Amino acid sequence: MAINRIQFQKGLSFRDFQARYGTEVQCRDAMVKAKWPHGFQCPKCGSGGAYFLVPRQLFQCKACHHQTSVTVGTVMESSHLPLRTWFEAMYRLSHGKHSISALELKRYLGVRYPTAYYLKQKILCAMSAAESSRKLKDRVEIDDAYAGGATHGGKRGRGAPGKQPFLVAVQTAMENHRQVIYTVLKAVTDFKIETIEAWAKKALDPGTHVVSDGLHCFRGVAASGASHEPIKSEGGWKGSKMEAFQAVNTVISNLKGNILGVCRWCSARHLPRYLAEHQFRFNRRFNLQAIFPALFAAVTNTPPHPVRLLVSEACG
Numbered sequence: 001m002a003i004n005r006i007q008f009q010k011g012l013s014f015r016d017f018q019a020r021y022g023t024e025v026q027c028r029d030a031m032v033k034a035k036w037p038h039g040f041q042c043p044k045c046g047s048g049g050a051y052f053l054v055p056r057q058l059f060q061c062k063a064c065h066h067q068t069s070v071t072v073g074t075v076m077e078s079s080h081l082p083l084r085t086w087f088e089a090m091y092r093l094s095h096g097k098h099s100i101s102a103l104e105l106k107r108y109l110g111v112r113y114p115t116a117y118y119l120k121q122k123i124l125c126a127m128s129a130a131e132s133s134r135k136l137k138d139r140v141e142i143d144d145a146y147a148g149g150a151t152h153g154g155k156r157g158r159g160a161p162g163k164q165p166f167l168v169a170v171q172t173a174m175e176n177h178r179q180v181i182y183t184v185l186k187a188v189t190d191f192k193i194e195t196i197e198a199w200a201k202k203a204l205d206p207g208t209h210v211v212s213d214g215l216h217c218f219r220g221v222a223a224s225g226a227s228h229e230p231i232k233s234e235g236g237w238k239g240s241k242m243e244a245f246q247a248v249n250t251v252i253s254n255l256k257g258n259i260l261g262v263c264r265w266c267s268a269r270h271l272p273r274y275l276a277e278h279q280f281r282f283n284r285r286f287n288l289q290a291i292f293p294a295l296f297a298a299v300t301n302t303p304p305h306p307v308r309l310l311v312s313e314a315c316g
C-alpha cells in the first residue's frame with residue numbers, strides 16, 4: 001500500500017514538545033526571543049537593558065523603571081495563566097489532525113472549563129489573524145456550504161432554516177486537479193453577487209481560474225480579475241463525485257466532520273473562528289514540524305482580544 005507522505009510525516013511529539021517548552025523558564029525565553037529578537041527594548045523610552053522581577057514575572061527598564069511583560073501587546077495579555085499552559089494549549093490545538101473541544105482542553109490542561117474555553121477562542125483568533133491575508137491562485141474550486149441548523153427533518157442545504165452559510169474555496173495545481181494546495185473558508189451573510197465580489201478581491205490573485213457549479217453569485221469572482229468556468233453539477237451523489245469538484249467536496253466533507261465532531265453545533269458568532277482553525281491547520285499540513293512555531297508566531301503577533309470582544313463578536 002502506498003504511504004501518504006503528508007499523513008505519515010513526522011510531527012513534533014508531545015515528549016519533544018515537553019523537552020523544549022515544558023517549564024516556565026523555557027516558555028519565557030521563547031517569548032523573549034520572539035518579542036525582543038535583538039535584546040530587550042523598553043516600550044516606553046526605547047532603551048535596552050532591564051532587570052527581571054521574579055515574583056511578578058515582569059521586566060523593569062534600567063533607565064526609566066517602566067515595568068512590562070512578555071505578553072503585553074499579544075493575545076496573551078492580561079492572562080494570569082502560566083506560560084506553559086498557553087504553550088500546551090497551542091500544541092494541543094495545532095498538532096492534531098482534528099480540532100479538540102474546550103472540554104478536552106480543560107482535561108489536558110487541568111484548568112476550569114471557562115478558562116479552557118476562552119483560551120481556545122483566543123488562540124483561534126490568532127489562527128484567524130495568521131490566515132487573514134491568504135490568497136489563492138492558479139485553479140480554484142469554489143462552492144457554498146452550510147453549518148448548523150436542524151439536524152433532523154426539514155430542508156437541507158441551500159435555503160434551510162437556521163443554517164450558517166460559508167464559502168469554501170480550494171486551490172489545486174493547474175494541471176493536476178487532485179493535487180490540493182490551500183483552502184480559504186469564509187463565513188458569509190448571504191450568497192449575493194456583491195458578497196462574492198468583495199471576497200474575491202481579497203482572496204484571489206488576478207489570473208486565477210475559478211471553477212464553480214454555476215450558482216449565480218459566483219460570477220462575482222470576475223471582480224478580482226479571475227476567469228470563471230461554470231460547470232453544471234449533477235445533483236445528489238453523482239454531483240459529489242464529479243472530478244471538477246473533487247477537491248472542494250473533500251474539504252467540505254472533512255470540515256463538516258470536524259465541526260460536528262467537536263462542537264456539535266456552531267453558532268454564527270463562532271463559525272468564523274472554527275473555519276479559521278480548520279484553514280490554519282489544513283494550509284500547514286505539508287510541514288507538521290513548522291505548525292507549532294507558526295501558531296506561536298501568530299499568538300505573539302496578534303493583538304489582545306478581551307473576553308468581552310470574544311463574547312460579543314466574531315473575529316476574522
Ligand SMILES: [Zn+2]
Pocket residue numbers: 042043044045046047061062063064065066
Ligand atoms: Zn524605559
